Amino acid sequence: MSRHLHLNAFVMDVGHHEAAWRLPESDPGANLDVEHFVRIAQLAEAGTLDSIFFADGPVLRGDPRFRPVERLDPTLLLAAIATRTEHIGLIATASTSYTEPYEIARRFASLDHISGGRAGWNIVTTAGDDAARNFGRDGQALHHERYERAEEFVEVALKLWDSWQDDAQLADKDAGVYADGDRIRAIEHEGAFFRVAGPLNVSRTPQGRPVLVQAGSSEDGRAFAARHAEAVFTAQRSLAEGQAFYTDLKARTRAAGRHPDAIKILPGIVPVLGATEAEARALERELDELIVPAYGLKQLSSFFGVDLSGAALDGPLPEVPAESEIEGTKSRATLVAELARRESLTVRELIGKLGGGRGHRTFAGTPEQVADTIEEWFRAGAADGFNVMPAVLPSGLERFVEHVVPILRRRGLFRHEYTGRTLREHYGLARPAHRQLEVIA
Amino acid sequence: MSRHLHLNAFVMDVGHHEAAWRLPESDPGANLDVEHFVRIAQLAEAGTLDSIFFADGPVLRGDPRFRPVERLDPTLLLAAIATRTEHIGLIATASTSYTEPYEIARRFASLDHISGGRAGWNIVTTAGDDAARNFGRDGQALHHERYERAEEFVEVALKLWDSWQDDAQLADKDAGVYADGDRIRAIEHEGAFFRVAGPLNVSRTPQGRPVLVQAGSSEDGRAFAARHAEAVFTAQRSLAEGQAFYTDLKARTRAAGRHPDAIKILPGIVPVLGATEAEARALERELDELIVPAYGLKQLSSFFGVDLSGAALDGPLPEVPAESEIEGTKSRATLVAELARRESLTVRELIGKLGGGRGHRTFAGTPEQVADTIEEWFRAGAADGFNVMPAVLPSGLERFVEHVVPILRRRGLFRHEYTGRTLREHYGLARPAHRQLEVIA
Structure with missing residues (x-):
């Protein structure tokens, strides 16, 4: 079987560009309108994308x-x-730092049942003191401590998802026997962070368990991904960086005892599409000029965890902390600082570069050019596919589906129709076998 | 304006009767099938019910x-x-003992936005050591401690729902101003159980906040309901008991400084419908005979928190603990013990009585008879409406909507069509005014 691209649509209100809501076409209230998101999902499904x-x-x-x-x-x-859809995979982020594993395991198992096997969970530890302060804490736990909790959190969730065997339900009406009690087991987990008895109140799901996704590219994040992730979203700005990350994570996955194909690496791309390159660049410029500078400075400050609100817009990026000193989103901060240094950007220029995709790679061009860069990264061992982050929604996704997807199909890189029903099938991932638990209820 | 009945459909897999899944018509896997529940909701909406x-x-x-x-x-x-629906109110239970207020406030605010103002939250403290053991504890907290936590939990949720003013969004594209920062406030809550900074990441909802529902009838439960509940689900087996509960709770609500109409009291009823009374009784008998006795004994044990698995089926109910000694669902245990004593039931007969509705009132009869008892309770000051608990789903709800609802309409007791769009409008509840928070972000 030839290797195929995987495409995920990363959905965020009216688009990833910070100023997308100010365009004439945008409904600023769309992020509270479920029908806006249903339309986007149906559009992604019309383009036979893997997931949203x-x-x-x-x-x-x-x-x-x-x-x-x-x-x-x-x-x-x-x-x-x-x-309201039939095929598209459905991935949501949920935090391991501010929730309980029973709750999250149940919620994603429910989504997998409701969707007939299309659920994915993007596992995050949630950086930032602001979130911690909504949950009784003064500030966030240290980066490595958050990952320790995440590790045990996932371990508990995996046990809960296997607390029912696939064939536990007998549903024998005549005998009055609904399930075989021996095929449903308590988990009796006792660890440093959690004690959870189980079993789950939702049975084993169509996919066995939801697809596990991860999006942190720090040292801790990569180690975690190598052990657990089946898909990885990552910000990589150049082909060389993308190749290095891809090679590293596949090697780590192999070292963790898993097949490298069991993890799909999807760098982010913010496609800004035009019929001509000039038209695409004009749209990019229009969007960048709509960014309010005070907002950009606030965003920069939050990247580095320092106050940059007084920085001169036309000067260079001031000194910022090194990755080792950052307890937030480590890898993204490093990426942004390196970008500013390498391209000698002023603060204003850096804000413009970030406005489109918060550090992800923006690519303005024609559908052919976007298809070219996707193919280049895919063939050069930098990506198994892409996390497509339209600058404007729904129009950016509509253009991608109408104009880029057909090119990728013609080149034999992307499916013409869905051949599977579950997200695992779209991503070419095996359904995990049930692991018998040792502890018996 | 004349007083109107309110009808909620309490939905539970293929029906409230423990043995409903064994009927030939039932799909035992329906409780994992979202389309089963969509059909039930659409049926309830066709009957212009207030909510599910x-x-x-x-x-x-x-x-x-x-x-x-x-x-x-x-x-x-x-x-x-x-x-998939337009009018029907949407009420879900969520526990205050095993979740965080930021999470629950956000989830129900999201549901209120997604449904255009149809969300309700049934606030429970979750009885039982088994649930506690899924959340790092050896057993449940004491009854009154659970209610103390619930009290503060609701206080935090109310603050979060008011952390955005209704008119916070300006959406001024030209000026680049999305919201008025002065109309969004942190809550900086600090209490015995929770510290929550806020603001919520969801703006004020169509209903101002979800409708607050409560279903505990113990002393603590009634006091809580009088302060917060806008609808109350309760198990009352006789008209006299229903009247006493209704009078008591309306008086407590008034004493708490609220108008008695601001709380709607909905006793549960399990209607078992037949074209004739004999047909209804035959269906009831068919269901009761399908209950597995060992299961009934287990249910009885869990009501009282003691092991009754060895009880003689044809003897009287053994001695059980008094309400004051029970830390679980206090009021339901008392109700069941009193029922057994009053009617001199054997254990087997008690199991049959409970199988239909776990202590709620089962009423087998013709549509006219069911309408009569509903009208009697409504006019006699025992109910503002009913929590309708079909023994079998969807057929029991279908019969109720087809045969009972038209009688209630003809008698001028129930709406012929929806006149409002929100759950508050269906229940005749005012949209709560925004309460300005004192703490400023």
């Missing part, structure tokens, strides 16, 4: 003065989308 | 050998149902 994805955090992020910041619970949005 | 409701707990409840016990997350089910 919502980022998330239990906190008000961003400055509401400068852009829409309301965020509906993505698991509820995806449940609604599930019954 | 899912009970819930973060634990595997009931014995899987004897009946379907899987329970999908009800907030996800309701989100899916929201985009």
